Amino acid sequence: xDHNEALRKxxxxxxxxxxxAHEAASELEALISFLPSDRSRQLAELQAKASHKLxxxxxxxxxxxxxG
Numbered sequence: 157x158d159h160n161e162a163l164r165k166x167x168x169x170x171x172x173x174x175x176x177a178h179e180a181a182s183e184l185e186a187l188i189s190f191l192p193s194d195r196s197r198q199l200a201e202l203q204a205k206a207s208h209k210l211x212x213x214x215x216x217x218x219x220x221x222x223x224g
Contacts, residue, residue: 163221163222163224166218167221167222170214170218171214171218173210177208177210177214178208178211180204180207181203181205181207181208181211184200184201184204184207187200188204
C-alpha cells in the first residue's frame with residue numbers, strides 16, 4: 157500500500173464513520189418522541205447531539221485528509 161492509497165483509505169473510513177454517526181443521530185431523533193420518560197428522551201437527545209458532533213468532526217477530518 158502506498159502513501160496515496162493509505163490517505164484514500166483513511167478518507168473513506170472517516171467519511172463512512174461520519175455517515176454512520178449521522179444515520180444514528182437521525183434514528184435517535186425519530187425515536188425521541190416515542191420514549192416513555194423524560195430521562196430517556198433526555199439521554200437520547202444527548203446521544204443524538206454527540207452523534208451529530210462526531211459526524212461533523214469526521215467529515216472535517218476527511219476533508220482535511222483529502223486536501224492535505
